[in-house]
Amino acid sequence: MNWDEATTAPSVVRLDGVGFRYGTGPEILSEVSLDLPPRSFHFLSGPSGAGKTTLIRLILLSVRPTSGELRLFGETTADLAGDRLTQFRRRMGVVFQDFRLLDHLTTYQNVALPLLVQGYEEATFRGEVVELLQWVGLGDRIGAMPPTLSGGEKQRAAIARALIARPELILADEPTGNVDPALARRLLHLFVELNRLGTSVILATHDVALMDQVEAGRLILLDGRLYHDP
Numbered sequence: 001m002n003w004d005e006a007t008t009a010p011s012v013v014r015l016d017g018v019g020f021r022y023g024t025g026p027e028i029l030s031e032v033s034l035d036l037p038p039r040s041f042h043f044l045s046g047p048s049g050a051g052k053t054t055l056i057r058l059i060l061l062s063v064r065p066t067s068g069e070l071r072l073f074g075e076t077t078a079d080l081a082g083d084r085l086t087q088f089r090r091r092m093g094v095v096f097q098d099f100r101l102l103d104h105l106t107t108y109q110n111v112a113l114p115l116l117v118q119g120y121e122e123a124t125f126r127g128e129v130v131e132l133l134q135w136v137g138l139g140d141r142i143g144a145m146p147p148t149l150s151g152g153e154k155q156r157a158a159i160a161r162a163l164i165a166r167p168e169l170i171l172a173d174e175p176t177g178n179v180d181p182a183l184a185r186r187l188l189h190l191f192v193e194l195n196r197l198g199t200s201v202i203l204a205t206h207d208v209a210l211m212d213q214v215e216a217g218r219l220i221l222l223d224g225r226l227y228h229d230p
């Protein structure tokens with residue numbers, strides 16, 4: 001990237017004074033502002049119930065701000081609907097806390113699903129899916145059904161599925177929960193490597209020891225407010 005591109009590239013995620021409540025419930029997020037440049041890596045932390053998953057759902061456009069503005073890839077998202085909304089969502093990959101793998105499909109089919117849904121022919125991506133599964137260390141579990149995978153294997157399958165369509169932004173909600181510290185470090189390094197290749201990463205975690213291993217921005221949610229460290 002040359003200097004001109006670096007200075008003009010729009011923020012991947014920008015929130016200005018965003019507030020959010022579920023229905024008529026209490027305000028979960030208040031006056032949240034955030035400006036994440038392309039190719040950045042941020043941890044998102046905060047106590048249980050602070051709103052980390054909610055913030056991720058907002059960025060994924062699964063729920064909409066009750067106040068303030070959310071911009072993605074330099075564009076306002078307030079009026080997105082239909083095909084345009086689908087196009088925006090396809091620019092993001094997500095690893096859910098509970099994996100959300102489909103139990104009746106193999107590991108390979110789960111990871112290939114986002115490409116099938118987008119209308120690609122299997123012959124065009126088969127090698128790529130296998131290569132990605134090998135990259136996340138699941139080369140020998142390609143034909144396995146999710147109920148037979150360990151927690152760590154399910155997490156890696158969910159990570160591979162989030163990456164297969166080469167998203168510009170990846171959101172991962174506790175992707176290293178439920179695995180031992182050594183595997184957590186390996187999974188973290190998958191995200192670091194991905195970030196080196198150009199993808200922006202937001203990784204929600206409670207794990208301070210994990211955050212200490214990577215030099216990255218830290219976003220901290222506390223009482224509905226978002227703090228930046230540094």
Ligand SMILES: Nc1ncnc2c1ncn2[C@@H]1O[C@H](COP(=O)(O)OP(=O)(O)OP(=O)(O)O)[C@@H](O)[C@H]1O
Nearest residue numbers: 022025028046047048049050051052053054055097
């Ligand atoms: N669909 C919903 N309807 C109403 N309230 C909700 C809903 N989802 C979450 N909440 C509430 O919003 C608040 C924030 O929840 P959220 O899951 O975003 O927190 P979190 O920081 O991700 O928590 P954890 O670390 O435990 O996963 C909590 O008080 C939760 O009870």
